[in-house]
Amino acid sequence: MRPEASILHLDLDAFFASVEQRDKPSLRGKPVIVGGISGRGVVSTASYEARRLGVHSAMPTHEARRLAPNAAYLSGRFGAYRVASRQVMGILRQLSPLVEPLSLDEAFVDLAAGHVTDLSMEGLRQLGAETRRRVREVTGGLAASVGIGSSKFMAKLACEEAKPDGLVVVEPGTEADRILLLNVRAIPGVGPATAERLLRLGVRTVADLRQATPTELRRELGNNTADWLNDLAYARDDRRVSPERGAKSISMEDTFAVDYTKVDELEPMAARDGALVAQRLRKAGLFARTVTLKLRLADFSIHTRSRTLLGAVDSDETISGVAVSLLRDQAYLVPQGVRLLGVGVSGFTTEAQEALFEVSAVRSDESRVEIPQATVRHPQGGYRPGDDVTHDEYGPGWVWGVGLDLVTVRFETAQTGPGPIRTFAKTDPLLRPTPVLVPDDRDSGPGWLEE
DNA sequence: TCTGGGGTCCTAGGACCC
DNA sequence: TCTGGGGTCCTAGGACCC
Numbered sequence: 218m219r220p221e222a223s224i225l226h227l228d229l230d231a232f233f234a235s236v237e238q239r240d241k242p243s244l245r246g247k248p249v250i251v252g253g254i255s256g257r258g259v260v261s262t263a264s265y266e267a268r269r270l271g272v273h274s275a276m277p278t279h280e281a282r283r284l285a286p287n288a289a290y291l292s293g294r295f296g297a298y299r300v301a302s303r304q305v306m307g308i309l310r311q312l313s314p315l316v317e318p319l320s321l322d323e324a325f326v327d328l329a330a331g332h333v334t335d336l337s338m339e340g341l342r343q344l345g346a347e348t349r350r351r352v353r354e355v356t357g358g359l360a361a362s363v364g365i366g367s368s369k370f371m372a373k374l375a376c377e378e379a380k381p382d383g384l385v386v387v388e389p390g391t392e393a394d395r396i397l398l399l400n401v402r403a404i405p406g407v408g409p410a411t412a413e414r415l416l417r418l419g420v421r422t423v424a425d426l427r428q429a430t431p432t433e434l435r436r437e438l439g440n441n442t443a444d445w446l447n448d449l450a451y452a453r454d455d456r457r458v459s460p461e462r463g464a465k466s467i468s469m470e471d472t473f474a475v476d477y478t479k480v481d482e483l484e485p486m487a488a489r490d491g492a493l494v495a496q497r498l499r500k501a502g503l504f505a506r507t508v509t510l511k512l513r514l515a516d517f518s519i520h521t522r523s524r525t526l527l528g529a530v531d532s533d534e535t536i537s538g539v540a541v542s543l544l545r546d547q548a549y550l551v552p553q554g555v556r557l558l559g560v561g562v563s564g565f566t567t568e569a570q571e572a573l574f575e576v577s578a579v580r581s582d583e584s585r586v587e588i589p590q591a592t593v594r595h596p597q598g599g600y601r602p603g604d605d606v607t608h609d610e611y612g613p614g615w616v617w618g619v620g621l622d623l624v625t626v627r628f629e630t631a632q633t634g635p636g637p638i639r640t641f642a643k644t645d646p647l648l649r650p651t652p653v654l655v656p657d658d659r660d661s662g663p664g665w666l667e668e
Numbered sequence: 669t670c671t672g673g674g675g676t677c678c679t680a681g682g683a684c685c686c
Numbered sequence: 687t688c689t690g691g692g693g694t695c696c697t698a699g700g701a702c703c704c
Contacts, residue, residue, distance in 0.1 A: 256669050257669075257671075261672075277670055277672095280669095320704050405703075439678090465676070466676085471673090517671075521699075525695085525696060
């Protein structure tokens with residue numbers, strides 16, 4: 218905790234859904250849901266109109282469809298989200314070089330390390346308002362909420378309080394009183410499991426937390442969590458804003474439309490995900506020593522196997538080979554039904570340390586597995602709801618609906634106002650996906666998130 | 669037609685080393 | 687000879703976040 222309120226937290230409101238409403242005028246003021254739109258998908262972001270119907274992030278999409286049958290269901294356009302994110306981070310970096318992005322739509326800023334000199338309450342309110350105004354202007358209309366306080370904890374809570382589309386500055390000295398009535402679930406880092414344990418101690422609110430004895434907290438939660446919670450109960454938090462933390466792992470996973478029960482069917486998936494991960498690794502200029510294979514079974518249990526190699530690698534063949542080998546180690550689980558398979562790498566270095574015998578060990582020990590093309594990821598091929606398309610006659614639009622052979626397009630853009638709908642054959646030579654404007658994405662961060 | 673796809677951090681036990 | 691302690695690396699699982 219600092220003597221002055223010099224940490225700012227910014228969060229874009231209903232980020233993905235807001236970008237969609239910005240670029241699709243006919244969706245403004247309507248419920249919009251971005252997320253997995255297939256049978257086993259979940260909601261990533263719901264617009265505020267959809268939230269009013271009871272839809273929220275992490276909710277299974279089929280449930281959302283029941284609550285909001287008339288909402289627009291979109292897969293998401295990550296290129297567009299990255300562009301907006303980059304614009305916002307740019308605005309924040311003008312306040313201070315110390316910007317810590319937490320995801321595409323959220324960041325901390327250390328104002329004391331920057332060019333901001335007036336840290337008075339009035340000065341901070343102006344700064345917050347101006348930042349929100351700039352975000353709206355530069356991104357073409359996106360709403361951001363801002364919280365400012367004397368620690369990361371207070372700034373984040375203030376931002377939460379400010380939503381939607383608001384600003385809260387917490388006056389230094391008032392922190393400990395302000396949080397007394399908060400439910401412990403409002404503390405970032407306290408999830409369902411920790412809340413449940415706390416409840417067993419009769420702890421519901423921050424005030425209850427102060428009443429609990431350190432001994433019983435430690436017994437129930439372990440020393441680390443107990444001490445950390447005890448500090449937060451009095452709003453003590455001196456975590457620094459640390460920008461540019463390099464990635465520690467890269468992974469890819471897929472939930473299947475139906476469960477798989479045979480290892481042979483899963484091997485190509487493991488190989489493909491391994492190759493995709495290797496591709497991203499090379500793009501980032503990294504090498505990895507550890508490969509992890511993850512399975513989620515029909516009963517939703519998660520099982521991981523990892524192997525750390527003697528050297529750091531980045532080739533499709535090695536990573537795929539290890540992934541397949543790890544899958545074979547887990548083969549005994551497969552008959553229970555596998556609903557998700559994932560491959561991840563970690564233990565990064567910036568130089569190759571490929572130990573040759575390891576590669577050959579993988580090759581000789583494992584029969585070669587053919588690596589299918591990445592396009593398998595979207596087996597329906599081509600068009601997904603919400604995607605940008607261009608028609609030679611009608612111009613730019615977006616995919617409104619996809620049928621067996623047909624695709625329905627709404628011709629409108631951020632600038633046009635609501636536009637007309639037309640249906641085409643998927644194979645129509647005049648229609649094609651609009652090339653995505655992806656910023657070169659060294660600092661792209663996690664790809665998929667809810668707001 | 670129950671429950672995504674990224675990530676981060678922590679814990680705990682065993683191997684191994686000094 | 688009858689019992690150490692610290693540190694690091696590795697693995698598996700779990701909690702949590704957006």
